Amino acid sequence: MRDGADGPLARIRLVIISRAGLAITLVLVAAFGWGCDVAGPSACTLIGCTGLVVEVTGAPAQVPVTIVVLAADGAKRSTSCTSATGTCPVSFPDFTPATVTISVLTGTQTTEVTRQPTYEVTRPNGRSCPPECRNARVTVAL
Secondary structure: OOEOOOOOEOOOOOOOOOHHHHHHHHHHHHHHHHOOOOOOOOOOOOOOOOEEEEEEEOOOOOOEEEEEEEEOOOOEEEEEEEOOOOEEEEEEOOOOOOOEEEEEEEOOEEEEEEEOOOOEEEOOOOOOOOOOEEEEEEEEEO
16 A cells, blocks of 8 residues: 555645744634633623622531521521531622621521621623622531
């Protein structure tokens, strides 16, 4: 068998790219691939805010846990969850008070803590896209 155009084996052609050409190619791939607005605006995604996240640790397995969050102005949010792993994170997306009193109820036990969450301002959909989020995480150990 012969290696060539009329033989059964394909011929591989070597392409040589200069360092400058490679650098330009990598910059363009990065600009278009990561949406850094070099070639124009990037599309916005639809990620929302997590707001205040309360993570209960040490929760009894398969027992419903109720989390009640009370702000200093009297605004209140609550939800329930059941954990298989002992950790029960819950999110209150549009609730970002400066001070919160968190009550965690598990069966006959109640744990209460007061915290001042540290919020981080983020734009999860890109710097030019809404929404601007205030997110914080507070852990309550049982």
